[in-house]
Amino acid sequence: MSYPPPQRVPSGPRRRALFASAASAALLAGCSDGGGKPGKSAGGSQSVSRRARALAARESAGMVGRYDAVIATHPQVAGRLAPLRAEVVRHMEAFGGTAAKGHTGTASPSASASASAAGEVSSTPATEKDALAELAAAERALSDRRMAALLEVPGELARLLASVAAAGAAHAYLLTEGAG
Template structure:
C-alpha cells in the first residue's frame, strides 16, 4: 500500500513549477526597485538560514536520541549544512537553540518528515519578490527538503 505522502512525481512537479515561476519572476521585476529586491533577498536569506539552522538542530536531536535513525539522518544533516553555507552570506549568525525529539522512533521519523515538509513549503513562499538567483536557490533547497520528507514518510 502506498504511503499517503506526495509521490516523487508530485514533488518534482511542484519544484518545476516553482522554478519556472522564479525564472518568470526574474524576467519582470514587478515594478520593484533594485534596493527593494535586495532587502527582500536579505530578509529571505536570513529566514532560510535561521530555519535551516533550527531544522538541523532538530535533526541532530533526533539522531542523538534515536541511534537507529542516526545513519539515515547523517547525510541529510550534511545537506542542511550545505544549505547553511548557501544562505550564510557575509554575516555571522547565532547558533540555533537545541532541538527536541519525540521518544518513539517511528514518531520521530514522522516528525522529521513533517518538519522537512514545512521547511520546504516555507522556502517556496514569496519567490516572485526575490532575485532569480535566490529564488532558484530557495526552490532547489525546497526540493531537497521535500525529498527528506518523502524519505522519512516512505520508510517510517
C-alpha cells in the first residue's frame, strides 16, 4: 500500500499574517510616549513633533500628487483610486496639511507642487498595471518610513503615524490585489 505524497504547504508566513502583525506592532509601539507629560517624550520635544507632522503632511501631499498623476494618465482607474486618494487626503489633513476646497479628483496646487519639489512624482508609467504597481510601491515605501519614525516621536503622534502607516500598507495591498 502506497501513501499519498504530503501536500505542499507554502513556507513562511502568509501575507495577511505579516500585515496583521505589522499593524499590531505599530499600534503597540505607539502606546506609550516614554514620559508622563503630554507633548513631551524622553528625548523629544514639541519641535520634534512639529517637524515630524510637517514631514508627514508633505509626504501625504506627495502621495496625493502621485494618485492624481495616475488618475490623469489612466482615467479608467479613477473609480478604483478615488477612495484611496480621499483617505490619503484625510491623512494629510490629520498631520496638519491642507487640501484645496472643492477638489475631489485633483490635489491642491500646493500639494502637487510639494510633491514635485520633493522629487516624488515622476512620469507615470504608460501601462495601467505598471502605474498601479509604482503607486503601490510608493505607498509601501512611505508606510515603511512612517513605521521607522515611530521611535522618534511622542505617544499620540506615534499612534497617528502607526495608524496611517497601517492604512498605507493596506493601500499597497489593495493596489496590487487583482493586478496579477
